[in-house]
Amino acid sequence: MGSELPGARRRTCDGAEPTRQRRSFLAIRVFLVEDDVRVAASVLEGLRATGHIEVAGHAPTLAQARAALRQARPEVLLADLQLPDGDGCDLIREARSQGLAGAILVFSVFGDETRVIGAIEAGADGYILKGCTDQELIEALERAHKGESPISPAIARHVLKRLRGDRPGPAAPPVPIEPDSALSEREIDVLKLVAHGFIPDEIGHRLSISPHTVRTHIRHIYEKLRVSRRGQAVFEGQRRGYL
Structure with missing residues (x-):
């Protein structure tokens, strides 16, 4: 037992x-x-x-x-x-x-x-x-x-x-970018790290800026790309030739 x-x-x-x-x-x-x-x-x-x-x-x-x-x-x-x-x-x-x-x-x-x-x-x-x-x-x-x-x-x-039966073609060329919606060099740096899955703290460490500044850059990126989520920002950034 x-x-x-x-x-x-x-x-x-x-x-x-x-x-x-x-x-x-x-x-x-x-x-x-x-x-x-x-x-x-x-x-x-x-x-x-x-x-x-x-x-x-x-x-x-x-x-x-x-x-x-x-x-x-x-x-x-x-x-x-x-x-x-x-x-x-x-x-x-x-x-x-x-x-x-x-x-x-x-x-x-x-x-x-x-x-x-x-x-x-x-x-x-x-x-x-x-x-x-x-x-x-x-x-x-x-x-x-x-x-x-x-x-x-x-x-x-x-x-x-x-x-629908369409055949895939070559990647589309980057779309024209209006001057007021163009990303700055720093914003492009941030977007590239966002695309690789890094969070604000990690991005800040890599770029030697504060997480608060990173979040500000991300907000501006969203506004310029007219998106509301990270995945959308990555896709739109690639479509515009930033990635």
């Missing part, structure tokens, strides 16, 4: 496993492919903080990702497209054809039509722009795990064009 078989799982009086074990069982296993050290660290920290997402691994290069995915077999692959040793679309194509991941989600600063359609045709289930909030990224991962196809609103039009 009172003893348990070796390896047996302890259960509560109603037959259910303890909460911690149930959470582990229900955890979403995510593998990240990202070469920027600080972006990767920020994303991984956010994933681990959720309590229901398990980090299956991280690789900064295409070669390392190829080797690790065969063992990791994540439920969701979160991958950047621009890697130091190759194109992330090649990894997506291989992961899809070889069944190395359940769902595949692109996480990129680029939102032009050619890259978006190329990634989806390679096998991506969704496409999220860097610059989104931590909560938006978590929700996208959860949706991908459920079999949905999360796509940042700013780039959804590319998918709609393809559904």
